Amino acid sequence: MGALSVDELVGRDEWDSVVRQHRRPFVVYKFAATLDGRIAAEDGTSQWxxxxxxxxxxxxxxxxxxxTVVGSGTQQADNPNLTVRGNDDPRLDLAIVHNPDxxxxxxxxxxxxxxxxxxNVCNDxxxxxxxxxxxxxxxHLNGVVDVxxxxxxxxGLDLPAVLTGLHARGVRAVFLEGGPTLAGSFIAQGLxxxxxxxxxxxxxxxxxSGLGDAGIRSMSGILRLELVDVARSGADxxxxxxxxRSR
Known part of the structure; x- marks a missing residue:
């Protein structure tokens, strides 16, 4: 199967429903892990x-x-750029790749x-x-980035307030990429x-591990997920x- 677009991934009607009902962006949490749920080796290496x-x-x-949202731990450990790249990928809108706006x-x-x-996230x-x-x-960030x-x-921080601030900036969908502590906090708050x-x-x-403390202490509190799609992606x-619970 080919790659899913985000529109196919979330469904535009459901995306719009969350934004309209909750006045916050739709949150997509992505992580990559081994079969035993590890996102990095014991020495901290994770590529690839x-x-x-x-x-x-x-x-x-x-x-x-x-x-695209990451926590300070991911920023410090990986110093990611977080831009969309893929000049040679015909599935990408190349205007996004080449235009910072x-x-x-x-x-x-x-x-x-x-x-x-x-x-790197502070570059232009x-x-x-x-x-x-x-x-x-x-x-130290004055005049460099928005704060x-x-x-x-x-x-950590008041995550509903974070999402409210993003919503006020016109953000309707968030791609949450890391790390496990931040993801655990989002899940713990049903976000x-x-x-x-x-x-x-x-x-x-x-x-x-791929996910940090999500506030779940027993099987009675387990967060059940409903599979939407299962597909091959290269060797993965x-x-x-x-x-x-978010439906």
Whole structure:
């Protein structure tokens, strides 16, 4: 099967319904892992778990959302660029690739404003928003990127306030790419609408798990997912599921 566009992935009617009813963006959580659920080895290395085909497909999905969101841990560990790339991929709208104004908004959830001004996400390849806690000193980012300040929560920042801020900026769909701690917080608060999981036929046995603490303490609280699509992506398997409680 070929790559799914984000429109096919989420369904435009459901996407619009979430935005209209909840006044927040639709949230698509993507992660890539081994068969035993690891997203990085014990020494922290993670490139590359999945195939080149899967990595190319992620750019298609990223391009279909209005914003790409990562946590400060991912920013510090990987220093990602978070732009849509793939000049040689005919499935991509090349106007997005070459025009910074067409690129999705890059968002870093960074409670303590640790993102350095020379980080890759702060370059001029795409617009960037760094979300920090009220009272955090983000003066080093003045004139470099846009900064949004929100209240702290028990775990990190007030994520509903983050999504409200993104909604106010015209963001209707978020591509949540990392890391496991941030994803766990989104899931714990019922803020994930889709899960896209690329599973590589490989084993690590130790290392970082794909999902952090999601506030689930027993089987009675398990978050059930409904499979939307299962397909091959290069050597990997791509699973797409909707969170039942978000319907």
């Amino acid at each position: 778990i999945t195939s080149a085909e899967s990595r190319a497909e992620v750019h298609l999905l990223r391009a279909g959302c209005d914003a 067409r690129q999705p908004l890059r968002v870093v959830i960074d409670s303590n404003a640790k993102t350095p001004a020379d980080a 390849a795409a617009p960037t928003l760094v979300v920090v806690a009220e009272g955090a000193d983000a003066s 949004l300040k929100v209240k702290r929560a028990d775990r 994930v609408d889709r899960v896209v999981n690329y599973v590589a036929p490989a084993l690590l046995g130790s290392g970082k 398997v791509r699973l797409v599921a909707r969170t039942v």
